[in-house]
Every structure is written in C-alpha cells, then in structure tokens.
Amino acid sequence: MKASITAHKDFTVANIDPRLYGSFIEHLGRAIYTGIYEPDHPSADEQGFRQDVIELIKEIDVPVTRYPGGNFVSSYNWEDGIGPKENRPTRLDLAWHTSENNAVGIHEFANWAEKVGTEMMLAVNLGSRGLDEARSFLEYVNHPGGSYWSDLRKHNGREDPWNVKLWCLGNEMDGPWQIGQKTADEYGRLAFETAKAMRAFDKNIELVVCGSSSPMMDSYPDWESTVLDYTYDTVDYISLHMYFENNSLHMYFENNDSNATHYLAKAEQLEHYIETVAAVIKTTKAKKRSDHDVFISFDEWNVWYHSREQDKAILEGADGWPQAPALLEDIYDFADTLQVACILNTFIRHSDVVKIGCMAQLVNVIAPIMTVEGGPAWRQTIFYPYMYASRYGRGTALNLAVNCERYDTDFATQVPYLDVSCVQSDDDGSLAFFIVNRHASEEIEFDIALEGFEHHTVIEDKVISGYDLSQTNSPQAETVIPQEGTRISLVDQRLNATIEPLSYRMIRLSL
Template identity: 70%
Template sequence: MRARVAANIDFVVGEIDPRLYGSFIEHLGRAVYSGIYEPGHASADANGFRTDVIDLVRELDVPIVRYPGGNFVSAYNWEDGIGPKEDRPVRLDLAWHTSETNEVGIHEFADWAEAAGTQMMLAVNLGSRGLDEARAFVEYVNHPSGTYWSDLRRKNGREDPWGVKMWCLGNEMDGPWQIGQKTADEYGRLAFETAKALRAYDTSLELVVCGSSTPTMATYPAWEATVLDYTYDSVDYISLHMYFKNHDKDLPRYLSLPAQLDDYIQTVAGIIRMTKAKKRSKRDVYISFDEWNVWYHSEAQDKATLQGEDGWPIAPPLLEDIYDFADVLQVGAILNTFIRRADVVKVGCLAQLVNVIAPIMTVKDGPAWRQTTFWPYYYASRYGRGTALNLALDCPGYDSAVATGVPYLDISAVRAEDGTVAFFCVNRHETEEIALDVALQGLPLSRIVMDKVIAGHALDATNGPGEEPVAPVDGTGAEVVAEPGGGRLTAPIAPLSYRVIRLGD
C-alpha cells in the first residue's frame, strides 16, 4: 500500500501553542497521594514529592497542568487546603466516594508544579459554590499583598503571588453526574458574571468556559451555542472533553474514533465562528481540550468504590488503566488530530498525569514507571512544537461502525523553529506495510536526524514496574533525497505501528 503526502513550507495550519501538550492532576484515586506526593518514599524531597515522578514529568516536558479537578472541583472548598496541615479538615468527596484529607492544597501543588517545571491551570468551583469563591481564590493566588486573602497567603508561607493566568470556570457543568449541574442558560449566566468579576480584577487572565462533556450529550451542540452566547466577549477558551473506549475489542472501529474527535472539534469551531459573527466581535475564542485519553480498562474494577460499597476510603486505586500497545496507536492518532487542528485547539490536557488513566504509574513505596502511552505523548510534546503543516494525503482507507473513509495512514507534521520537521505516523492497517512517499516542497531538508518506531508488539502487550517492553526503537529503511525546490522522504511504515521521523538540513 502506498501513501502519497505533500508537505509545503507555505501551507500551514498555524502555530502550535506549547500548552497543547498539557496534562491534569485531580484529587482522584492515587493521582496525588502516593502519586505525586508520598512523604517517606525513598525518592521524596523535603516537601514530600516523589522526585522519581518529577523526573518523568520533566522528561515529558509538560507545559501546564490543570488542577484540582475535574469532577472533584464541583464540591471542593479550596480554603480547606491552606494553613497548617494539622488543622485542615477531612471532607467527603462526593464525586469519587472517597475521603479527602486536604494534606495537599494550593501551596503544595504550586511547589510541586515549580519542581516539575510546569505552569498551573486552576479550576474554580461553580457547582456547589460560585462567584465569591472564585474571586477570593484568584485574589489569594495572584494578589501581591495588602488585602485579606493576599495577606492570608503570606501568613501561610508564600510571600509572592503565583501569578496564575489560566482559570477554568467550573467543570463539565452539563453533566448529570456533576455536583451542581446546570442548564446551559443557568451556567452561561453564572460563567458570564464570574468572568466579569475576574476581569474586573485582571483583564489579562485567560478564562475557560465549560463546553460539552462529550459529543454524545443530549444537549450537544446547543450547549456550546447557548453558553458562548452569554460569554463570548468575556472568555478566551471553551473546554471540550472526550474519552476513547474499546470494550468490544473491535480494532478498526477503535482506531477510527479520532474521526469523531475531528468532527467534534470542527463542529464547535463552527459554533465559535457563528457566535463571533453574531456578536460582531473582534475577539477570537479557541478550544481548550482539557480532558482527553483512553479510558475503559479499569471501569469494572472501580464499581465497588464508586458505588459506595467500600465506604469512604482515602486515596484508593481508581481509574488505574493499564495501557497496551493498541492504545499507543490510539494516543498517537489523537495527538495527530490536535496538531492538524492547532489553529483552533490551543490547549490540551491529557487526563491524567500520574496513576489515574495516566502515562506515569507508581508503586506505593516502590518504583515509578512509564506506561505504553507515555511514548506518543513524549514525542509529540518534545518534537511537536512549532508550526503545524497542512499536509495533503492520498492514501487508501476503510469504513467502520463510527466513521467512513478513515485513511490507513494517520499523519501530521510540525516544523520547529530550528527548521527541522517532524512527521508523526500511525499505520492503522493490521497486516499491510505502507510505503510512505512525502514530497518536501520548499523544505530544504536533506538528512534524517531522528527515526523512532513502536511496532511488532501484541495488541494487548503492556508495560509494568519491572519491565517496559513496549518502547521505541530505531527505525530503518527511511531515506531523504534533496532535490531543487525541496526533496523527497520515503519510508516503510510497518502495519500497526507508531513512527516519528525528524528531518533536518
């Protein structure tokens, strides 16, 4: 099978915001406790953070992390997580039917984010609380001094404000599972008034309004139209969430789900353009895809805890999907979709970062290790920054139960500031190799500077704390030939494989 691709230096999607490769830490399961935070662990620093986890987060070069939720935030009192730890209350978390000790709050998370080399993206509770909680939280976090909340922060040990720019106005407020669920009109009004108050404090804040929790919601896409009608001139992003499942083990169907993701993005992008025209606005609103991942492996084992059969445990194992090789292909194709839509999707958060549907796993009192999905996330984050190229693709495809005309080759390309170009490739075909043939138009590229591939594993192959067999190796067979006005890249893309090829001059 042959796939012909044209990559032209002048045909671009747009600049990629580095925050497209962000992630998410929620007070859920072991994401925080025995995930990022485990005092007494052999690798723990003076603040109780696992440095083995920090090292892996730094390896991924995660630019921003959303916190503290997620469903958790919709009944969360941020004030419970400040002040002396011995005085902090234990609360029942209604979202995940667990107990929250509040040993980690905003101060601790901010210290962890600094150690991990990432920015904070904070969410306010618009479920059980509202505008006053939001403005107090922003003042506590961002105001220098001289007010009640800023001086309380200084009393609690942080002299300088953290200066957090990105704030989420609630979480999944359309969902019946959400504490404080609202109609689109209820939420739109509340989000508008909250945004107005936060803008009165600081016009430079970047505000994220809730879009649909999934494109399968009965209120989608009317929700987006209504909420943006209230908030368009007051916010910067609308959030979208989507998770990918393969319960029936139908691989062609599973690997075609990114086509639904693309439809979701394009539909909401259309609503954004419609609202901008309706408002006669000069502002642009973008998409923050701040929850996405594969999530289905652990659902059966979590039922007892989530249904309350285990009482109210503290930091039990929840949503601890163990990812396999098939999920490498899926995550690679999802990231390619975001790159190809980088003109409208500016922020992304892989949900989540540690232990909970995560690329990084830990053993309590033991090692941290890389899941199979660590690798496509790693390569996109490391080499997918710059300008997304608008590729022309000619490749055979197939129809599935959820999409038609799905090309067997899923590909994206990013031109970095140093002129190198990275091609991210997924071959969806189960048995056929793809002969990749890329015309490099106006791109003075003459050598391969990196070639990594993950292929040849059983679909259910996994990694673990003792061994990580699903990992990249050097690719073979790729060639680049320089020609006047450009050149040509050819490479064999193995069946069911993920491959990254970087070219330089």
C-alpha cells in the same frame, strides 16, 4: 500498500500553542497521594514529592497542568488546603466517594509545579459554590498584598503571588453526575458574572468556560451555542472533553486486528467534534459582530475503559470513604499507544482552533506514568507518543496533502489508513513527522515530497511496532518501547520509508 504525502513550506495550519501538550492532576484516586506526593517514599524530597515521578514528567516536558479537578472541584473548598496541615479538615468527596485529608492544597501544588516546570491551570468551583469563592481564590493566588486573602497567603508562607494566568470556570457543568449540574442558561449566566468579576480584578487573565463533557451528550452542541451566547466576549476558551473506549477489542474479539483498525478510526469522531464546536464559535462571533476570538481548550482527553468494572464498588460506596484508593488505573496496551498517537495527530492538525490540551491524567489515574506505593515509577505504553509530540510538536503545524487508501466503519467513512501530522520547529527549523499505520495486515510504503524545504538529514527515527495489541508495560518490565527505524532514505527532498501494520513512527529531519 503505497501512500504519497506532500509537505509544502507555505502550506501551514497554525503556530502551535505549547500548552496543547498539557496534562491534568485531580484529587482522585492515587493521582496525588502516592502519585506525585508520598513523603515516606525513598525518593521523596523535603516537601514530600516523589523525585522519580518528577524526572519522568520532565521527560515529557508538560507545559501546563490543570488542577484541582475535574469532578472533584465541584464540591471542593479551596480554603481547606491552606494553613498548617495539622489544622486542615478531612472532607468527604462526593464526586469519587472518597475521603480527602487536604494534605496537598494550592501551596503544595504550586511548589510541585515549580519543580516540574509546568504552568498552573486552576479551576474554580461553580457547582456547590460560585462567584464569591472564585474571586477570593483569585485574590489569594494573584494579589501582591494588602488585602485579606493576599495577606493570608503571606501568613501561610508564600510572599509573592503566583500570578496564575489560566482559570477554568467550573467543570463539566452539563453532566448529571456533576455536583451542582446546571442548565446551559443557568451556567451561562453564572459563568458570565464570574468572568466579569474575575476580569474586574485582572483583565489579562485567560478564562475557560465549560463546553460539552462529550459529543454524546444530549445537549451537545446546543450547550456550546447557549453558553457562548452569554459569555463570548468575556472568555478566551471553551473546554471540550472526550474519552475513547475499545471494550469490544478485549471483551469480544480478543486481540482481533481488524477490530483494532475500527478502534483507531475513533479519532475521526474527535475531528468531527472539534470542527462542529469550531463552527459554533464562528457562528457566535458573527452573530455578535465581535472582533474577539475564542479557541478550544481540550482539557480532558484519553483512553479510559480498562478499569471501569473494577472501580464500581468504590464509586458506589461499598468500601465506605477510603483515602486515595486505586481508581481509574487503566493499564494501557499497545493498541492504546496507537490510539493516543492518532488523537495527538488530530490536535496538531487542528491547532488553529485547539490551543490547549490536557491529557487526563498525569500519574496513576488514566495516566502515562504509574507508581507503586513505596516502589518504582514506570512508563505506560502511551507515554511515548505523548512524549514525542510534546518534545517535537512545538512550532508550526503543516497542512499536509495525504494520498492513501481509506476504509469505512459504522461511525466514520473514508478513514485514511495512514494517519500523519507534521510540525516545523521554531527553535531549529527541523521537521517532525508523527505517523500511524492503522491497517491491520499491510505495511505502507510512503513517499514524502518536501516542497520548499532544504532538509537533508534524518536526525531521529523511532518506531513502536510489532507488539501484540494487548501487550502492556509493568513495574517489572517496560516492554512496549521505541526502537530505531529502518528502511528509510532522504534523497533530493523526497523522504521514502515503510511503516509496518498497526505501528507508530516518529521521524525528524534537520536542515
């Protein structure tokens, strides 16, 4: 099979916000305890953070991390996580039916974020609490001093404010599983008043209002329309969440390649989701005759289905209220590697409207990084497409013309077998192509015409290919890893290469 691609220097999508490659840490399962924080671990630093995990996170270069939830935030009292640890209360977390000892709170998370080099994205509780909690939390975190909450922060050991810029107004408030679920009108009104109060403190912070938890919600996309009608001129982003499942591949087809092609088409649903909400934003802006822009914060996304059956006992309360049990610990396979690569390509191609993204989550909980308590940290199969996109997907996204064969599924039509995005670096002008072959049995020979560019050298060519779709990594062996690419040439501004069936390839070209 052959495909042709044209990359033109003047045909661009947008300059990519680096925060498109962010992540998420929630008080859920082992994301924090025995994930990023394990004081008794051999690699733990003086503050209890696992340095082996920190080094893996630095490999990805995570620009922003959302905290403390997630569903957890909707019944969370942030004040429980400040002051001497021996005085902090243990609370029952209603979201995940576990106990939370609050050994990690805002001070600890901020210290970890500084070590990792990530910006904090904080969420306020608009489920069981509301406006007053939000303004107090903001004052505690961002005010220099001379007020009750800022002076309490100083008393607790942090002299300077953290000056957190990015704030989420609750989490998934449309969801019936959410503590304090609200109708779109109830939430829209509360979010507007909370945003107004937070902006009275600092008009320059960035605020994220809750959009739909999934495109499968009955309230979607009316939810977005109603909420934005209340909040449009007071917020900067509307959040979207989406998780990708492939139960049929493993439960019914047992590694059926053609079903994997079906699975990899699910990024088309993501594309439709983004475009629909972008249209709602545009319509609301026109209706309000506003000169303000609102963008999308896709602050929860990932593959999630492997662990759902095994988690039922804990979530239904059969084990009481355990502290940091193993929850949502999906062990990803090679098929998931390709899916994550397609998701990231979709975000890059829509970087004009999607400005923030948070892979959910970063460690242990549906995560690219896993840990063994007291043992090693290791990379899941999905680590690599995330790492390459974060490292080399910062700059200007190009609007590519792709000509290749296509296929239909029961939920998407005209899906291209070759899924590709391209970014030109703002730092050195290099081009990075991120490519997935969705075809189950045919390699694709592709030709890229570089119009208006002067790139003449292939500086990096990595391939993840040839694995059984169910192949996973483990603490004992990281089997699914990148290899050096072959069969590639760059002559007279034309790049020619071949990608194997069901494969990922990342190619970088220099000036």
